[in-house]
Structure formats: structure tokens, C-alpha cells
Amino acid sequence: EYGLQLERSGRLDEAITVMERILLINPDHAEALNFIGYSWADTNRNLEKALDYINRAMQLKPDNGYIQDSLGWAYFRLGQLERAREELLGALVLLPNDPHIHEHLGDVYQALGLAEKARTAYEDAYEKFEDREKKEFMLQKIEALDVP
Numbered sequence: 001e002y003g004l005q006l007e008r009s010g011r012l013d014e015a016i017t018v019m020e021r022i023l024l025i026n027p028d029h030a031e032a033l034n035f036i037g038y039s040w041a042d043t044n045r046n047l048e049k050a051l052d053y054i055n056r057a058m059q060l061k062p063d064n065g066y067i068q069d070s071l072g073w074a075y076f077r078l079g080q081l082e083r084a085r086e087e088l089l090g091a092l093v094l095l096p097n098d099p100h101i102h103e104h105l106g107d108v109y110q111a112l113g114l115a116e117k118a119r120t121a122y123e124d125a126y127e128k129f130e131d132r133e134k135k136e137f138m139l140q141k142i143e144a145l146d147v148p
Helices: 002-008 012-025 030-042 047-060 065-077 081-094 099-111 115-128 132-144
Strands: none
Touching (some): 030 047, 065 081, 099 115, 115 132
């Protein structure tokens, strides 16, 4: 809980430190592994290690859509776009209403040059986000696509 509060207040490095301490006590703490791995992937740091942490979390909790989303995002950051798409589509099966997964899938589709699919994913994210700033950000992503 404390680590998540730190992250929400913009203190990501402190949050990662808290999660690393959790792993010292319990190396099989799937949520801590996922938090660190996703945080690194999201900030383009330690990408190979991030992938390792998230894969370990997936082994511990193979039916967790949040962890599968993190795995897809790590593959995206590593440029493994087809793997990213596979994992994100799998995460959507588990969590069809999660706007972040739709956004991540949109980013993958955009990188693959599939603008129509990216638009659909961003529109789905827009519909599911409740936060006004996130909705606005989705509109910006949609407008930036080269789709009539």
C-alpha cells in the first residue's frame, strides 16, 4: 500500500525502493515484481530486467490481467511488437474494461502502422477512462493518427 501511495504522489523511485524491500523479504511477491518491472518498462529503464521481473510475476500469477498488461508493455518498450500485441490481447480477455490496456494496445497498433486499429483501441480507452485529463490525452492520440 505504501509503495502505491508513493507512486501516486509522484515519488516513483521511492516506491520502487519500497517494493525492492518487499522482495528482500518475499522474493515471490508477484505484485512487487510486477510493480517494479512495469515501472522500469514505463520509464524505459532496465528493460531486460523489467521483462525478467514481470515474467517471474506471470509464473506466480498466470491469470492476472494486470501482470499480462505489464508484460505486453515491456515487450512494446523492447520493440517486440507482435509479442506485445499477443500479451495485451490476452490481458484484454481478462480485463476487458481496463482503459490502460486499451491505450497500450493502441500504442502497439500505432507502432505496427495499423492506424484504424489504433484509433479503435484509443476510442475504447477514451470511453473507459473516467479521468478528464486521460480522456483528453486519448483524444490527442486519436487526432494525431493519420486516419480520416
